Amino acid sequence: MDVANFDFTAIGLTLKLAGITVILLLIVGTPVAWWLAHTRSRARVFVEAVVALPLVLPPTVLGFYLLIALGPNGWIGGPAKAVTGSALSFTFTGLVIASTLYSLPFVVQPLHSSFEAVGKLPLETAGSLRASKWDAFFTVISPLALRGYITATVLGFAHTLGEFGVVLMVGGSIPGKTKVISIEIYDRVESLEYTQAHLLSGGLLVFSFLVLLTVYTINRRLPLHVA
Amino acid sequence: MRFVLLVLIFLASPISSARSGEVNVAVASNFLGPLKEIALRFEKQTGHKAILISGSTGKLYAQIKNGAPFDLFLAADSLRPALLEKEGFAVSGSSRTYAIGRLALWSRDPKKIQGDAAKNLKERSFNHLAIASPKTAPYGRAALQTLKKLGVWDQVQERVVQGENIGQTFQFVATGNADLGFVALSQILNSRNKFKGSRWEVPATFHDPIQQDLVFLKHGESNSTARELIKFIESDAIRKLIEELGYRIK
Numbered sequence: 001m002d003v004a005n006f007d008f009t010a011i012g013l014t015l016k017l018a019g020i021t022v023i024l025l026l027i028v029g030t031p032v033a034w035w036l037a038h039t040r041s042r043a044r045v046f047v048e049a050v051v052a053l054p055l056v057l058p059p060t061v062l063g064f065y066l067l068i069a070l071g072p073n074g075w076i077g078g079p080a081k082a083v084t085g086s087a088l089s090f091t092f093t094g095l096v097i098a099s100t101l102y103s104l105p106f107v108v109q110p111l112h113s114s115f116e117a118v119g120k121l122p123l124e125t126a127g128s129l130r131a132s133k134w135d136a137f138f139t140v141i142s143p144l145a146l147r148g149y150i151t152a153t154v155l156g157f158a159h160t161l162g163e164f165g166v167v168l169m170v171g172g173s174i175p176g177k178t179k180v181i182s183i184e185i186y187d188r189v190e191s192l193e194y195t196q197a198h199l200l201s202g203g204l205l206v207f208s209f210l211v212l213l214t215v216y217t218i219n220r221r222l223p224l225h226v227a
Numbered sequence: 228m229r230f231v232l233l234v235l236i237f238l239a240s241p242i243s244s245a246r247s248g249e250v251n252v253a254v255a256s257n258f259l260g261p262l263k264e265i266a267l268r269f270e271k272q273t274g275h276k277a278i279l280i281s282g283s284t285g286k287l288y289a290q291i292k293n294g295a296p297f298d299l300f301l302a303a304d305s306l307r308p309a310l311l312e313k314e315g316f317a318v319s320g321s322s323r324t325y326a327i328g329r330l331a332l333w334s335r336d337p338k339k340i341q342g343d344a345a346k347n348l349k350e351r352s353f354n355h356l357a358i359a360s361p362k363t364a365p366y367g368r369a370a371l372q373t374l375k376k377l378g379v380w381d382q383v384q385e386r387v388v389q390g391e392n393i394g395q396t397f398q399f400v401a402t403g404n405a406d407l408g409f410v411a412l413s414q415i416l417n418s419r420n421k422f423k424g425s426r427w428e429v430p431a432t433f434h435d436p437i438q439q440d441l442v443f444l445k446h447g448e449s450n451s452t453a454r455e456l457i458k459f460i461e462s463d464a465i466r467k468l469i470e471e472l473g474y475r476i477k
Contacts, residue, residue: 067404071402072404086354087354090355090404090405169395172357173389174387187360187362189289190286190289190360
C-alpha cells in the first residue's frame with residue numbers, strides 16, 4: 001500500500017466540518033439549553049422533544065427532508081439560491097446545516113444538564129453583587145458548567161465525524177467539498193480497496209477512542225457543581 | 228412458559244430464502260424498475276416469489292464476495308459476473324447477457340437539453356451534473372467516458388456530483404437538486420417517473436457497451452426457482468418487454 005498515494009483531503013474536510021459544526025452548535029445550543037434549564041413554560045417539553053428527535057430518527061428521514069429543503073426549490077435552498085445564485089444541496093454549507101441539526105442533541109443535552117446542576121443561585125448571587133447578566137454568565141456560570149461544555153464539545157465533534165447517512169443523501173461525494181471520511185470509507189469498501197478502508201477506519205477508531213478517553217479523564221478530575 | 232416456547236419456535240423458523248418457491252435476486256439499480264415488473268409477471272404465472280435486492284453493481288459484487296445470500300445476480304456490466312465465475316462465487320459458464328443498457332443525459336426541465344449536447348455542457352448553464360460513481364456503477368463509467376469523448380470533462384468536472392448508484396443519481400435530478408444527469412434511459416421511461424423533461428440519448432459509440440450480464444450464484448445452485456426465473460427472463464415475451472422498457476437486447 002502506497003501511503004504516498006493516499007488522499008488526505010477527506011480527513012481535512014471532515015475535521016473542518018466537525019469543527020465548524022461544533023462552534024455553531026455551542027453558540028446556538030447555549031441559549032436553548034439555558035432556556036430549557038430555567039423556563040417554566042409549557043412549551044419546554046415540546047422543545048425538548050424536538051431537540052432529541054435526531055437521536056431517534058433514522059438519518060434517512062433527515063436526509064430526505066434536507067435533500068428537498070436544501071434544493072433549488074426548497075424553503076432553505078430556494079432563498080439561498082435567490083441571494084447567492086446557488087442552492088445548498090451538494091455544498092459544504094449544506095453539510096454544515098445538516099450536521100448542525102444532526103448533532104444538536106449531543107450538544108444541547110449535556111449543556112442542559114450542567115445548567116440544571118449549577119442552578120440559578122450563582123447567577124442571583126452575582127446579580128446581587130451588581131454583575132450584569134452577561135458578565136455573570138461568562139464569569140460565573142460558564143466556568144461552573146465547564147464539565148458540560150467539554151462533554152458537549154467532544155460529543156458534538158465526535159458525532160459529526162461519525163455522520164454518514166445524511167451526508168450520503170445530500171452530499172453528492174464531491175472530493176474536497178462533501179466527501180467526508182465516512183463516505184470515503186464506504187466508497188473504498190465498495191470498490192474492494194480494503195487497504196485504504198482499513199487505514200481510514202482504523203484511524204477513525206483510534207482517534208474516536210482517544211477523544212472519548214480524554215473527555216472522561218478530564219470529567220473525572222473536574223469537580224461537579226451542584227447548587 | 229408457553230409464550231417463551233412460541234417465541235423460540237418463531238425465532239428458530241426460517242424467515243426467508245431456502246424455502247422453495249423463493250429466489251433472492253441481487254439487481255443493479257438501473258434494472259430494478261423493469262425487474263419489479265418482471266417479478267410481478269413471474270409470480271402471477273408460476274406462483275414463485277422473487278425477492279429483489281438492489282444497489283450498484285460494485286457494491287453487490289462486494290457483498291456477494293462476502294457471503295451475501297443471493298441466488299441470482301443481474302449486473303449492469305459483464306465484468307463482475309465474469310469475475311464471480313472466475314473466483315468461484317458463481318456457477319461457471321452460467322453468465323449471459325440479458326440487456327444492453329442505454330445512457331441518456333436528462334433534465335427535469337423540458338427546455339434544458341436542446342440540440343448539441345456537448346455545447347449544452349460546455350456552456351455550463353447548469354448548477355450540477357449528476358453521474359453515478361464511475362468506480363462502482365457501470366452507468367457512471369459510461370457517463371465519464373461520454374464526457375471525455377465529448378471533450379468537456381475538464382470544463383464540467385467541478386460541477387459533477389456523484390450518486391452512489393444510478394438510482395440515487397436519478398433521484399438527484401428528479402428532485403431538482405441537479406439540473407442535469409446521466410441516467411439510464413429505462414429510468415426516464417419508467418411509468419413512475421412524473422417528469423418527462425428533456426433528454427439526449429447518448430449514441431452507443433460514445434462509451435464501452437453497457438453489456439448487462441446475469442449470473443447464477445453458487446448460493447442458489449440448488450434453487451430450482453432461480454433456474455425458472457432465468458428461463459422466464461430469457462423468454463421472448465420478457466425480452467420484448469425489456470426492449471420496450473429502454474434497453475437493447477442481443
